[in-house]
Amino acid sequence: MTLTDENVPRERPTEIRAVPVRHYGRWVAAALILYIAIWAVYSVANNERFGWDTINAWFWDGAILDGIVTTLELTVIAMLMGVVGGVLLAVMRLSPNPLISGVAWLYVWVFRGTPVLVQIILWFYVKALIPTFSLGIPFGPTFVHFNANDLITAFVAGCLGLGLNEAAYMSEIVRAGILSVDPGQSEAATALGMSRAKIMRRVVLPQAMRVIIPPTGNETISMLKTSSLVSVIALSDLLYSVQIVYNRTYQTIPMLLVASIWYLVMTSILTVGQFYLERYFGRGTAQRQTMLERFVANLRVRSGRRP
Amino acid sequence: MALSKPSPEAGAGAEPPEFMVRAENVHKSFGRLEVLKGIDLEVRPGEVMVVVGPSGSGKSTFLRCINHLEKINGGRLWVNGHLVGYRQKGDRLHEMRDREVAAQRRDIGMVFQRFNLFPHMTALGNVMEAPVQVKGLPRAQVRKQAVQLLERVGLADKTDSYPSQLSGGQQQRVAIARALAMEPALMLFDEPTSALDPELVGEVLEVMKQLAVDGMTMIVVTHEIGFAREVGDSLVFMDGGVVVEKGRPRDIIDNPQHPRTQDFLSKVL
Ligand SMILES: Nc1ncnc2c1ncn2[C@@H]1O[C@H](COP(=O)(O)OP(=O)(O)OP(=O)(O)O)[C@@H](O)[C@H]1O
Numbered sequence: 001m002t003l004t005d006e007n008v009p010r011e012r013p014t015e016i017r018a019v020p021v022r023h024y025g026r027w028v029a030a031a032l033i034l035y036i037a038i039w040a041v042y043s044v045a046n047n048e049r050f051g052w053d054t055i056n057a058w059f060w061d062g063a064i065l066d067g068i069v070t071t072l073e074l075t076v077i078a079m080l081m082g083v084v085g086g087v088l089l090a091v092m093r094l095s096p097n098p099l100i101s102g103v104a105w106l107y108v109w110v111f112r113g114t115p116v117l118v119q120i121i122l123w124f125y126v127k128a129l130i131p132t133f134s135l136g137i138p139f140g141p142t143f144v145h146f147n148a149n150d151l152i153t154a155f156v157a158g159c160l161g162l163g164l165n166e167a168a169y170m171s172e173i174v175r176a177g178i179l180s181v182d183p184g185q186s187e188a189a190t191a192l193g194m195s196r197a198k199i200m201r202r203v204v205l206p207q208a209m210r211v212i213i214p215p216t217g218n219e220t221i222s223m224l225k226t227s228s229l230v231s232v233i234a235l236s237d238l239l240y241s242v243q244i245v246y247n248r249t250y251q252t253i254p255m256l257l258v259a260s261i262w263y264l265v266m267t268s269i270l271t272v273g274q275f276y277l278e279r280y281f282g283r284g285t286a287q288r289q290t291m292l293e294r295f296v297a298n299l300r301v302r303s304g305r306r307p
Numbered sequence: 308m309a310l311s312k313p314s315p316e317a318g319a320g321a322e323p324p325e326f327m328v329r330a331e332n333v334h335k336s337f338g339r340l341e342v343l344k345g346i347d348l349e350v351r352p353g354e355v356m357v358v359v360g361p362s363g364s365g366k367s368t369f370l371r372c373i374n375h376l377e378k379i380n381g382g383r384l385w386v387n388g389h390l391v392g393y394r395q396k397g398d399r400l401h402e403m404r405d406r407e408v409a410a411q412r413r414d415i416g417m418v419f420q421r422f423n424l425f426p427h428m429t430a431l432g433n434v435m436e437a438p439v440q441v442k443g444l445p446r447a448q449v450r451k452q453a454v455q456l457l458e459r460v461g462l463a464d465k466t467d468s469y470p471s472q473l474s475g476g477q478q479q480r481v482a483i484a485r486a487l488a489m490e491p492a493l494m495l496f497d498e499p500t501s502a503l504d505p506e507l508v509g510e511v512l513e514v515m516k517q518l519a520v521d522g523m524t525m526i527v528v529t530h531e532i533g534f535a536r537e538v539g540d541s542l543v544f545m546d547g548g549v550v551v552e553k554g555r556p557r558d559i560i561d562n563p564q565h566p567r568t569q570d571f572l573s574k575v576l
């Protein structure tokens with residue numbers, strides 16, 4: 001056995017400055033990909049049949065921008081309904097009361113089992129199915145009274161169709177998230193005297209968020225595009241606004257490209273937002289870096305500075 | 308640490324009940340598996356009772372019955388003079404509402420083998436959670452007490468750390484502070500050191516020992532025979548869902564009467 005004598009200070013070794021491994025293969029591949037990319041962009045940009053002038057002319061057009069606003073409104077409202085409804089349904093589904101969990105199961109069965117397109121159309125025609133709607137005591141006083149014609153505009157029908165359908169999908173995502181949380185967490189909170197509702201809100205859901213957010217980001221991006229189904233009830237979202245134009249001008253491809261580019265811009269923004277949400281709810285666990293942060297850290301290491 | 312006052316229905320007068328915990332022929336089954344087959348025992352206020360026994364003997368289940376995480380199927384169980392989870396009217400038992408059961412649990416702190424800290428809250432947040440959310444006390448006041456509690460378990464410098472940034476021993480000490488924040492009259496420990504690296508066991512036992520010196524009533528399930536001998540006022544050996552032997556720790560450890568106790572102790576010592 002050898003003992004180190006703590007009283008003799010040891011010389012600190014010089015820091016290692018090794019030459020990093022050179023990945024020549026990667027550089028060749030990168031050059032090749034770069035060449036193909038430049039070629040593709042060049043040939044698309046110079047192909048007149050893509051109608052770049054038309055795209056340019058219509059890109060910032062007022063009607064298109066209005067369509068974008070409608071698409072965003074629909075997406076935001078439908079996702080809000082989806083998330084709130086989804087959490088509610090998931091919590092109901094996990095309730096010990098069989099009636100409550102049965103109702104939640106039935107809801108998911110119906111709304112997930114039928115095409116969302118059909119649901120949107122049904123909501124739009126609800127005025128034909130149920131012209132008036134009153135709530136009260138039979139043969140007694142009515143408390144509320146709706147006229148479906150005034151209430152269900154195309155926009156409302158779109159929100160209901162998309163939002164209620166989304167709630168069914170979100171409930172499964174939320175339920176998976178809740179089930180992913182270690183049961184020891186609820187147990188510890190129960191032992192502290194917390195109520196079921198408080199445990200859900202303060203302990204379980206914040207942890208479930210880590211599992212819930214990535215698929216929810218997916219759903220939001222998907223909703224941005226699914227919302228274009230409302231064109232069947234003549235609601236002028238981004239896609240429908242574009243269709244109106246090309247039905248008149250017959251410039252179908254350029255106009256669809258206008259819409260596609262805008263959809264891409266919006267999904268890109270959502271992707272960035274999702275990253276920061278994930279990082280927020282991942283606090284207390286390993287932190288993730290943005291691609292930019294990773295790139296900068298990498299450069300620092302290569303240039304010999306500490307990250 | 309002050310004992311919480313017994314409520315009026317515990318009996319006439321304001322003196323604390325004679326027993327902090329009293330179990331009378333407690334039975335518990337999971338489906339057809341009978342896990343507790345008639346447990347009788349008493350814990351006096353200020354007593355430290357150590358429970359030992361082989362795996363599967365029902366130690367955890369018994370602790371969980373005490374704060375009604377499990378419903379008992381037979382017998383009677385009182386904590387601090389109150390029947391756990393039920394109200395007696397005449398000769399019939401009535402189940403308590405969730406809210407009433409939750410109120411009962413506030414007098415009982417529990418520490419788990421796997422700590423079960425809330426990973427999305429800092430050490431301070433973990434300790435503050437229940438007083439703020441359950442008792443509705445003002446944050447500023449709770450914060451001061453929580454900092455003091457963390458000091459008491461030797462973690463004054465870790466208030467802002469998340470559980471993932473703490474060692475096992477530190478996490479378990481935060482968990483003890485979290486339970487103490489509700490000012491319980493009784494603390495339950497379910498193998499608080501068996502998930503820890505050997506060199507971290509000591510720091511947790513030290514905190515528990517200090518707690519015992521301060522007069523806390525404790526039931527401790529553990530395999531740390533040294534702790535039982537040094538800190539325990541009484542020792543219970545459980546096997547197969549029954550109490551096989553109970554008495555003063557020294558007597559049982561040095562001179563076990565029952566062959567099953569002898570067998571068990573020869574393995575852990
Ligand atoms: N929720 C449950 N459902 C079904 N069986 C259970 C449940 N909890 C415990 N058991 C069973 O009850 C028995 C006693 O378990 P318990 O956890 O109380 O033992 P223990 O003495 O704490 O053991 P250990 O030292 O391993 O922690 C075991 O056979 C276990 O499988």
Ligand SMILES: [Mg+2]
Nearest residue numbers: 366367368497
């Ligand atoms: Mg156990």
